[in-house]
Amino acid sequence: MPSVPQFHPRPRPGNLREVAEKIQEATGLRVQVLGGKLVTSPTPRGKHAGVLRRLRRQLYAAMPEGLDMYEMSSIASPEDPDDYATPDLIVLPTEWDEDDGWLAASEDAALAVEVISQSEKSREIRDKADWYAVARVPLLLVIDPRKGTWSLHTNPDNGAYQDVTPGKFGESLRLPEPLDVEVATDGFPIYGTPPPSV
Secondary structure (H helix, E strand, C coil): CCCCCCCCCCCCCCCHHHHHHHHHHHCCCCCEEEEEEEEECCCCCCHHHHHHHHHHHHHHHHCCEEEEEEECCCCCCCCCCEECCCEEEEEEEEHHHHHHCCEEEEEHHEEEEEECCCCCCCHHHHHHHHHHCCCCCCCEEECCCCCCCCEEEEEEEEEEEEEEEECCCCCCCCCCCCCCCECCCCCCCCCCCCCCCC
């Protein structure tokens, strides 16, 4: 019996989301479409997960009624039907529990959290922050275990966050309303030397 060729879509405007889904299925990598570009992320390592666990524990106690934290959920771009981002953690209305979709509306996001991986480049980090600002996500928390730093981005306007508060692990971080919580960062783990490629 002759083999049937498999359909491998090529990236082009209008089908980037389909291509991203196929890459994710085939490789297991997290794939996003940011500003019309396919962006892949490596599988998170233990310390990456450790940062998120410590953050979640602190946010959980202060989570206001009607909001909760979600992982493996994506935010749709309000400007491009292909574009979406998948933050490491997102705070959304609890109605998300009952949604059959996989893309949350950007206006529903109260907070997006990105934990930087060891291999991410500075330009990729800036591009992500710009994407969240264009989507008007009100709070973006970027945590960088490579350097032991964090930055809180607030007040998105004209495609950029107007205010960025930087800090180091060990300095407390104040998340404003609707969360209104002080986050201790002294227990956040810092990456060691990257393991060699296999």
